[in-house]
Amino acid sequence: MRVTTQRVEIFREVASSCEHPDAETVYERVKERLPNISFDTVYRTLASLEDMDMIFRVDSMLPKARFDADRRPHNHFLCVKCGEVYDIFPEDGYEVKIPENSKKFGEIKDVNLQVRGICNKCRH
Amino acid sequence: MRVTTQRVEIFREVASSCEHPDAETVYERVKERLPNISFDTVYRTLASLEDMDMIFRVDSMLPKARFDADRRPHNHFLCVKCGEVYDIFPEDGYEVKIPENSKKFGEIKDVNLQVRGICNKCRH
DNA sequence: ATACTTAATAAGAATTATTCTTAATAAGGT
DNA sequence: ACCTTATTAAGAATAATTCTTATTAAGTAT
Numbered sequence: 001m002r003v004t005t006q007r008v009e010i011f012r013e014v015a016s017s018c019e020h021p022d023a024e025t026v027y028e029r030v031k032e033r034l035p036n037i038s039f040d041t042v043y044r045t046l047a048s049l050e051d052m053d054m055i056f057r058v059d060s061m062l063p064k065a066r067f068d069a070d071r072r073p074h075n076h077f078l079c080v081k082c083g084e085v086y087d088i089f090p091e092d093g094y095e096v097k098i099p100e101n102s103k104k105f106g107e108i109k110d111v112n113l114q115v116r117g118i119c120n121k122c123r124h
Numbered sequence: 125m126r127v128t129t130q131r132v133e134i135f136r137e138v139a140s141s142c143e144h145p146d147a148e149t150v151y152e153r154v155k156e157r158l159p160n161i162s163f164d165t166v167y168r169t170l171a172s173l174e175d176m177d178m179i180f181r182v183d184s185m186l187p188k189a190r191f192d193a194d195r196r197p198h199n200h201f202l203c204v205k206c207g208e209v210y211d212i213f214p215e216d217g218y219e220v221k222i223p224e225n226s227k228k229f230g231e232i233k234d235v236n237l238q239v240r241g242i243c244n245k246c247r248h
Numbered sequence: 249a250t251a252c253t254t255a256a257t258a259a260g261a262a263t264t265a266t267t268c269t270t271a272a273t274a275a276g277g278t
Numbered sequence: 279a280c281c282t283t284a285t286t287a288a289g290a291a292t293a294a295t296t297c298t299t300a301t302t303a304a305g306t307a308t
Binding site: 057059075077079080086088089090091094096097098099100101102105107108110112113114115116117118120121122123 | 181183185199201204210212213214215218220221222223224225226229230231232233234235236237238239240241242243244245246247
Binding site for chain 1: 254255256257258259260265266
């Protein structure tokens with residue numbers, strides 16, 4: 001895995017943002033520093049970084065994939081109206097409890113808890 | 125909301141399946157009974173049924189949306205290798221525990237817990 | 249330092265899932 | 279049976295993402 005300027009910049013962009021940017025946003029921002037970057041490179045690199053567990057794809061139910069580089073355990077509040085994703089950092093000692101029989105389907109790699117609702121901004 | 129043949133057949137198709145079919149699968153199957161059904165009608169109707177909380181969209185991280193008409197509380201095991209979705213019906217008394225501070229982001233409508241891993245079939 | 253090998257890239261075409269447009273159809277009320 | 283209007287079929291359009299191909303540059307060997 002070669003360390004290219006594009007990869008470094010794309011990772012830095014996701015890692016320095018707490019807004020769970022989508023591919024287009026990453027592209028627009030990295031383009032300011034690397035004007036020749038292509039859309040394909042952004043998509044390809046985001047996929048590679050995801051494979052390496054350096055970033056995660058946020059499950060947003062919206063057509064655009066969004067990314068998160070924060071590896072601290074946390075959950076997401078998804079606004080079903082505007083699509084905004086907010087980080088929920090659980091209180092100390094919190095742990096997601098999964099059903100006992102989850103493991104009968106296979107080997108568990110990850111658990112994803114998403115809270116959906118109307119965010120404060122959308123409630124006026 | 126008019127009760128059309130198409131709507132009835134589309135709902136029946138999702139409701140009678142436990143495989144969380146995608147729009148294309150629903151289209152193919154309903155087409156056997158209604159040969160003139162259009163793709164657009166399937167998409168539009170699935171969206172309407174979702175609005176009416178008669179069916180739900182399954183969060184699969186895959187490009188195709190999948191649907192579920194089972195309104196019993198349950199969770200999903202998603203195989204990250206083949207994309208298959210399995211229903212997890214939790215043992216009696218189980219309830220998803222969400223972080224205390226989830227509600228500070230807005231009004232909670234729904235909680236979604238997804239277990240990801242490699243399913244038994246993909247482990248050989 | 250310089251050359252070499254090959255993975256990674258840019259550019260834009262292609263693909264996939266989904267949504268839109270428009271004229272025709274049929275549900276449910278009159 | 280008729281009328282109104284929501285719903286539909288058909289296919290074009292769009293949006294997000296992925297693929298193709300020739301070019302470039304990272305990391306290694308010289």
